[in-house]
Amino acid sequence: MPIDRTAQAPTLPWRNASLWLLAAAFLAVWLGTLGYRHLIPTDEGRYAEIAREMFVSGDWVTIRYNALKYFEKPPLQMWGTALAYTLFGIGDWQARLFTALSGIVGIVFTMLAAARWWGKRTAVISGLVLVSAPLWNVGSHFNSLDMGVAGCMTMALGALLLAQHPDATRAQQRGWMWACWASMALAVLSKGLIGVVLPGFVLVVYTVVARDWALWKRLHLVTGLIIFFAVGAPWFVLISMRNPEFAWFFFVHEHFQRFTSTVHNRNAPLWYFVPLLVAGFLPWLAQLPGAARLTMARAETASNGFRPTLVLGLWAVLIFAFFSISDSKLPGYIFPIIPALAILAALVLEHTSERAWRWQLRAFLALALVGLAASGYVATMSSGMYPNAVFSRFAVFLAVAFAAGAAFTWLAIRLAGRRFESVAAFACAWFLTFTAAMLGHEAFGRSMSGIDLVPAVRPWLKPDVPFYAVERLDHTMPFYLGRPTIMVQEPDELAFGVAQEPTKWVPTTEAFVARWKAGGQAVAMMGPGTYDRLTAQGVPMIVIARDARRVIVRRN
Secondary structure (H helix, E strand, C coil): CECCCCCCCCCCCCCHHHHHHHHHHHHHHHHHCCCCCCCCCCHHHHHHHHHHHHHHHCCCCCCEECCEECCCCCCHHHHHHHHHHHHHCCCHHHHHHHHHHHHHHHHHHHHHHHHHHHCHHHHHHHHHHHHHCHHHHHHCCCCCHHHHHHHHHHHHHHHHHHHCCCCCCHHHHHHHHHHHHHHHHHHHHHHCCHHHHHHHHHHHHHHHHHCCHHHHHHCCHHHHHHHHHHHHHHHHHHHHHHCCCHHHHHHHHHHHHHHHCCCCCCCCCCCCHHHHHHHHCHHHHHHHHHHHHHHCCCCCECCCCCCHHHHHHHHHHHHHHHHHHCCCCCHHHHCCHHHHHHHHHHHHHCCCCHHHHHHHHHHHHHHHHHHHHHHHHHCCCCCCCCCHHHHHHHHHHHHHHHHHHHHHHHHHHHCCCCHHHHHHHHHHHHHHHHHHHHHHCHHHHHHHHCHHHHHHHHHHCCCCCCEEEECCCCCCHHHHHCCCCEEECCCHHHHHHHHHCHHHCECCHHHHHHHHHCCCCCEEEECHHHHHHHHHCCCCCEEEEECCCCEEEECC
């Protein structure tokens, strides 16, 4: 049974000016908070530093980290961040800009697809759901590659849905499918082959389940593949020509071995992503059962046989399952499923009874009040790593976060009879809650970043003074000091790089001590335990700066 497009869709009660004002407010918070927190290990410091070294060296082909070859990931985000450095200078918010824009792109394409299939009201609600989903919000403000690939994959999903609408002209269909192919190429340039493998996997399963074989005639395979390789292949060819060792390491080690083994020590149980999904889609969990039913509803079939809700459901379920069975797991891997869930949740919200909606709002008002009360307990905490003053600062942000959540959720309850306004208030509640809580992490993140050590250390780092990292890879200090380090003994994730360029590191601590004792100016960074051990051995070191995680010393 095809979708009935003659039925009157619920109207959007707000004028365009009001919607643009709401979007501007979200955008101001989204972008305006990028520079509040300092970068934290490991991903944030790593990718900020890779882009800084790319920017300084001018080599945008061979990726380097700590001046060593780093072939674990493709370059798209590093290119974007290096471009941000070029335009705006080097800094924290510039390092996060690509990630934040990727999140925005995902929201835009989610809304475009929803508007085309289900109307403007559903599109706006989809955007509200997505912007207030904690996993999407937090992910867009954390400098890792996961949101970049999620944004590109969401572009691909959105473009596919736009292309397959039964009212699309031949030119529109072709244009959107070309955008889909280009988006998959960008996803590959963002994080590797999953950018095309996962969408392809979903498409194959969809056609088998829906028996929609005609879809393949509308994919523009020949011209699409030309666009895919034209966008995605040049960098891979160029880096392989300059670095013959790249292909095996990137395609075999970083794809096949990462997925099928625990080579990166990221193994976790099969259910690892379940609590992450619960927390990451928290405000809208009540809509998921309805979303599951909607996914399989045959009434959601277009006149050309395409079933958009089935595509969305399979996209979420299959990607979630793919990473769940993998032997390599990190929280950001499931970012790409959130936009699909946002559209399904928006569709369910339109048919949720007022009684059920009020129960949902009351439950979250209670949760906000519990969180507000708990912030007082947090203010009394302390640990060996963090004194009470750190927890007290964080508690203030928690209190503000849950107070905002409670206030806007109360407003949503008052507006429960006007569904769109109530959903908008509820989305604002939890967008502000998680944004404020995330900003409060700076209480812990500042010391993690090491930024307070920089003024004392920087005067000693002259261009000709070697800077050693002894038995540890610090992911943030090289960025803040503007200098890569010379690794000593522990290569960490740079094992491939030091194997390719062994003269750029010191393989043992004993060899480092011999260099250190040979005289001349030098600076070294190490953990407190390493410092205590070397001091006990009589190694001459003058402390420049230290915190709970690192000790930075000079030779003379």
